[in-house]
Amino acid sequence: MADTPTVRWGIVTTGLISSWFVEDLALPRGDAKAKHVIQCIGSSSVEKGQAFVKEHIASLSPTLYGTYDEVYADPNVDVVYIGTPHAFHKKNCLDAINAGKHVLCEKAFTITAKEAREVFAAAKAKGVFVMEAMWTRFFPLMRTLQKLIHEDKVIGDVSRMFCDFGQAKELASLGPDSRFKSLALGAGTLLDVGIYSLTFGLVTLDPGVGESAEMPKIAAQQTLSDGVDIATTAVLLYKSGRQGIVTSSALFKTPDVFCRIEGSKGYITVEGDAVSRPEYFIVHPTVPESKGGAPSKRYDFENPKRGFYWEADAVALDVAAVKKESSIMPWAETIRVMEIMDEIRRQGGAKYPQDDE
Ligand SMILES: NC(=O)c1ccc[n+]([C@@H]2O[C@H](COP(=O)([O-])OP(=O)(O)OC[C@H]3O[C@@H](n4cnc5c(N)ncnc54)[C@H](OP(=O)(O)O)[C@@H]3O)[C@@H](O)[C@H]2O)c1
Structure with a gap:
């Protein structure tokens, strides 16, 4: 050592x-x-x-x-x-x-x-x-998921994915200086948790990262409360036709099955208590075992504390x-993520003082 x-x-x-x-x-x-x-x-x-x-x-x-x-x-x-x-x-x-x-x-x-x-x-x-x-990108789970999708092609050609990160925030009980309510502190679900749903979209729909990744087209809507986005939905559209639907909410806690990636030969569900800390995923063949298909396979990963x-x-x-x-x-990937979130906010309406600087 x-x-x-x-x-x-x-x-x-x-x-x-x-x-x-x-x-x-x-x-x-x-x-x-x-x-x-x-x-x-x-x-x-x-x-x-x-x-x-x-x-x-x-x-x-x-x-x-x-x-x-x-x-x-x-x-x-x-x-x-x-x-x-x-x-x-x-x-x-x-x-x-x-x-x-x-x-x-x-x-x-x-x-x-x-x-x-x-x-x-x-x-x-x-x-x-x-x-x-x-x-989350550094979790062994994430590295394995990307390999199985993009290199081993275990679900064939990927066509679509969904990911939702919702937390029930009880915003009414928080003071105006909370980082979940103050626009001056960057409040809003997109930058707080939607960034994880977006991350799952980017890593499962495209093998590239940073400069080698495609910039998807964006269509987005946001629900604002006092200017703070309390719900965001964005569609990512790739040239190949692949679509990602990535969402965040401060109103509802996402159930444990928070992500599904669909392909021509099957689908993958990613599960856990929080999107930021995925716990396991299951590869499901299109034809279920009960109808003669291969069994589903669950991938578990050790994570002795948080990760x-x-x-x-x-x-x-x-x-x-x-x-x-x-x-x-890499730097180009952080910039790509920030550019996508800028565009989601431009369409959805969430605005920060920094947008005018
Ligand atoms: N990776 C993750 O899973 C994860 C989870 C939660 C948050 N985050 C990120 O981490 C950052 C902090 O989040 P947090 O939940 O740790 O926040 P937090 O509990 O509110 O802590 C933020 C700390 O920043 C300092 N601070 C300086 N100026 C402040 C101000 N005007 N208002 C509030 N705090 C101020 C304070 O520390 P001192 O008094 O000690 O200086 C405060 O304790 C955010 O960017 C968030 O997105 C990441």
Whole structure:
């Protein structure tokens, strides 16, 4: 294991997603491809940092800072992990990049494609690694699903897919400063959870990623409440005629069978409690076993906690290899996702202050 890379992480924020990320990094794993050190935590207050460590990583003693800038300036930090609401991602990324740090930034990477381009231009100029933390793409389940569909063609020619990520949010009980209600913080189901439904569409309808992927045509509708999209439906149409229907909602929790991919020889259902964290999938032949067809086959995958360690391992390996971007979530793919979401919002009506900048 002499060449197992070590990454010293600077964690920006003590929010929910940061807690999930550090808990996963701290998990002992026999198959870890990298060693992860939680070097420091930056928060709006040191007290929040203390409470965060006590609750989530009590056996560790990271340095605690009361500002994010101290994380960027810490010479012992290799990669900054950004877990602020999406409206701050551009500034946080630029600040970290300008300090010469590599960056893993939560999804949605920014509010608009224009903002994402600015961040990647800065990363290119500074020569640092930057990646959107679209963790689901790094799941062994996702890699296997893509191989079975595009290389092994287990369901023949794919014609259509559906994916829905709905959560019952009880928005009425949330204050105006909630990131689920404030447009200034990037509120809306598309950027929050629809991005996962879109991700399933992009990876199952096309084997390409980033520059090698086709840009589908988009038709979209959104339901707005005080300007915030509480339901989004988008159709992706490819030149081949393939269609994807990708949806999100803040009103209804999607049942466990959240995705279906249809092909000429059968279909696949992808299942689990959340689209972001798929648990298993089932390949169903067109002719069911009861009518003489082959049996359905279920693919299960081990995931000892939540599954953030796979993206973290990938970042560590890429940084050790002196890469500037990931081959699984390259810059062009983040920009493509942001451009599609810009277009969905242009048609659907959800608008953010950043659209006018
Ligand atoms: N990958 C996933 O599955 C997943 C899941 C949930 C969220 N996310 C993404 O992660 C990001 C954060 O989501 P979250 O659910 O972790 O949010 P959260 O629990 O509200 O935490 C956000 C943190 O950002 C900091 N912050 C700075 N300015 C803020 C402001 N004006 N309002 C609120 N917080 C502010 C705060 O940390 P300090 O006080 O410590 O500075 C806060 O705790 C979002 O972009 C979201 O899309 C990803």
